[in-house]
Structures are given as structure tokens and as C-alpha cells.
Amino acid sequence: MVIMIKYGLYHEIEKRKMSFADAGDTVVLIQNGIFWTIREAYKKYVKEGVKVVALKDDYLARGYDEKDSPVPLISYDELIEIFEKDHKTAG
Amino acid sequence: MKRVLFVVYQAPVGSIWVNEAFRTTFGMYGEDIEPAIVLMDEAVTAIAKRNEPERVGLLPVKIVHKYIKKYGTEVYAVKEDLEKFKVTEVDEGCMAKQIPLSDVKNLIKESDFVIFM
């Protein structure tokens, strides 16, 4: 399953959504969801084995440096690739 | 057949999402879709017996009751959130099953598409 996270650190439901992910699932951080990369905040909620990626444009647009990202930064094209492989979604 | 889960988390008084989730769910029955609804966080107050959006001029939630019955829609409310928001008296009109948060995960995993609203 691909789980899209678009709200930032204050959002209780996004915490729950991340905790629902299991190994093999992908968590995609988009928009303000990229704030979960700061100090690896997502790690408190995401289990081992869950792939976490962040939308590169949204990450850079919020003033962060690519080299500081703890997760792979992906393009929109790569996001579509993820959906091509996994059709189940939660957003 | 597609399984679609609508997860509502915003209060029924102050936002339209509970009504919209039900309206959208009822719209799914024309196709080969099995929809269900989870009420989570503030949205659990939708099943509180004395919940009354119309008191402040908003659309009532009660209008969905007859359609829940008609379609046999599966409605779930998260137990932990019912406790968190002190929902003790429940309106049976929504026919909501009270389930622990851990069961919501199973519902999500069994679904093709999960729509949070």
C-alpha cells in the first residue's frame, strides 16, 4: 500500500496513517509532510521495513538541502513509478 | 470488486466531512464497490446521542440514518476516540460498530483505496 502524508508534525491523523504502514508499504511525504524528515520525526511512527520517500520539489521548496534528507527524494515521475508497482492507496 | 474505506476524522459540527463521507459512500452502491466508513478522532462525536449540528444551523447528521439502514452500510467508530471525547450515550441510528484502533489498521489493509476526509 502507498500511504500519502501531506500534513506536518502537529497532525495526529498523519501519525496514525504512518503507524498503519507495514513492511513492504511505502510512505510518501508530500507538501508539509516533508517536515517529518526533520530529525527523522517519522521514525517514531513508521516501522522497520517500511519504505519512506519524500517529494523532492516539496522538500527543496521548503528550504531544505537535498544532502540533509534522511530519506530518498523522488520526482513526480518516480512517484508514478511507485503507483505502477503498488495500486493500493491511502491518502 | 473494489473495497473503499472512508475515514472521517473531523467533527460533524464545524465541518461538512462526516456528511460528505456518508453521501459519497451511498453514491458507491451503483457500482461493484464495497464501501465502509470509519469515524475517527473528533468525528466519533457524530454518533453521540445529543450531537445536534442543526442547533447551530448546520446540516443534521441524522438524515443519513435511513440510508445506512437501506444500504446496510458498515460504519465503525474508534473505541479509544469515543473515550477520548467522552461519547458515552450513543445514537443507534448510525448503527456504528465500536472497534479498537488496532482493528482500523486491518480495515485499511483490506481496502483497495482509503480516503481520509
Next chain:
Amino acid sequence: MKITIQVMKPAYTYEDLDSALHIAEAALKRGHEVRLFLFSDAVIGANKGIKPIKIDRVIPERMQALIDKGLRVDLCGICMDYRGLTPQHIIEGAKPSGLPELAELVATSDVFINFMA
């Protein structure tokens, strides 16, 4: 592959419609069939009368350009009525629609991308 993207939040206030159009563009480039369903306040984003300040992007024009490349845009009709939008207000190629069409999209799409409310 058929991909449907649903947006519920209003354009310009939030980034959802921008993100949706980026995703739609990428998916179209990869040869996918892409549908956009605008629900609730998101329907306003298809209003051809939108006039942002000069340095800002014109979302309806961007949507129109993608329609020309194959994107199909459906707008929730009741949501339009609630906001005083008529078919005359919306960009060419976008069409007033409803829950039966949304249900059909859910049933027939391989992927359904929802931008949560």
C-alpha cells in the same frame, strides 16, 4: 493504467490542486489515462474567471493545458451548486459530474490518489 486523483481543498489556499496537476502531468507523460475529480471547495479551481496577481500561477489555465494533453476533469455538481458555480463558469473540457461518475471512477481505476481533507 487508469489513475484518478481526487482533490477536496480549495486551490490557492492549499497546495493540493498544484500537487495533483504535477502528478497528473507526470502520469500523462508516462502514457497513463488520468482523471481528476474535484470535490467540495476544490471545484472552485476550475473557474475560468480566476484572476490571480501577475506573478502567480493561473491554475485553471494549467488545468486546461493538461486537458488538452488528455487529462479529464470531473467536478462534483452539488459542490458547484453550493458555491454558485455554473457550467458557464468552468474551463472548457471540465465537466459537471456527480457521485455516480465518482463511483464509476473508483470502480474502474487501477489507482485512486486522494488528497485528504
